[in-house]
Amino acid sequence: MRALFIGAGASCGTFEGSADCPPVTKHFGRALKEAAPNWEDEYPGLREVVTHLGRRLEKLSMEEIWTCIDYCAKLGTVLPRRPQWDPYATRDLKRALLLLYGSRCDQLAERLSRSRDYTLGELVSRLAPGDILISFNYDTIAERLATRFGHDVRTAFPSYAKNVVQLAKPHGSVSWRMEGATHRVLASTADGKPELEAIRPEEVGPDVEPLLLGAVPIKSELIREVQSLYGWSEVFEVVVRQWRLITHAVRHAESFVVAGYGFPKEDQYGGFLLREAMRTRTTVPTVEFYELEKHEKRTKKAIRHAFGCEKLSPQPKGPVGRGRFTKAGS
Secondary structure, rough: OOOEEEEEEHHHHHHHOOOOOOOOHHHHHHHHHOOOOHHHOOOOOHHHHHHOOOOOOOHHHHHHHHHHHHHHHHHHHHHHOOOOOOOOHHHHHHHHHHHOOHHHHHHHHHOOOOOOOOHHHHHHHOOOOOOEEEOOOOOOHHHHHHHHHHOOEEEEOOOOOOEEEEEEEOOEEEEEEEEOOOOOEEEEOOOOOOOOOOOOOOEEEEEEEEEOOOOOOOOHHHHHHHHOOOOHHHHHHHHHHHHHHHHHHHHOOOEEEEOOOOOOOOOOOHHHHHHHHHHOOOOOEEEEEEOOOHHHHHHHHHHHHHHOOOOOOOOOOOOOOOOEEEOOOO
């Protein structure tokens, strides 16, 4: 059994050169300003956060913006002047994420040629029943490709399944719908196949939000008591299923393949869970990773740190290569 880890660099590398190329989190602010020149009017809650941070939007990463919102929500009561933007800033941020990683990415994925002569296509096409596809991305590119290449893809079940390719999305998805009226989360079809259609930005409001976990150190979605307090126990259950599948993959996979993911230090919960899962192994898996040459040493170090295993010998396989596109609508 193999575990394929997909990060933002895989999407960015696949669509490099496209006007709608999804950004890595470091370039979130710059990409949003390019995609929405009138962002200050379109996202007033987000504008307040950026003003509070005292820097230009194009200089801010997703982590900086979301961590500021999150810390002020959790710890703001001890501040002399608590910012009053929540929940509007969070909804604005989610609408911005849907703009950058939602339907635009859906359309890009559908335009990829059906060949396997690009990195992500090759890696996804080689999946086999029993393998686990782990996408840290908000977009649905990886699961769309897996479906296109004929894999029977199912979302994370309560237990491991050997006869399908199981999908784990630990940071949520643009297609996962949180319904405020019923406090339900729609993350898959009735038979467990992943939802692929992105929520439209204009749908976001008190009754509808995408389930997207923030790029923050303390992820409330993984704390049962917090979700129960707000009546969102299903959020906790959905997210926990993702991490149970990931820890199973870390414990049992013979090989890891990492494409475009650097295991950021901000993801403290994820690092803890990966290290605890690795601690139970009696063998050392093989590890291959795809990264830009200038970042290879950093990513190799990050992989070893994330899994807490200095015996890992991650082997670089080069950067994620670009995909080829068909004409729109063909």
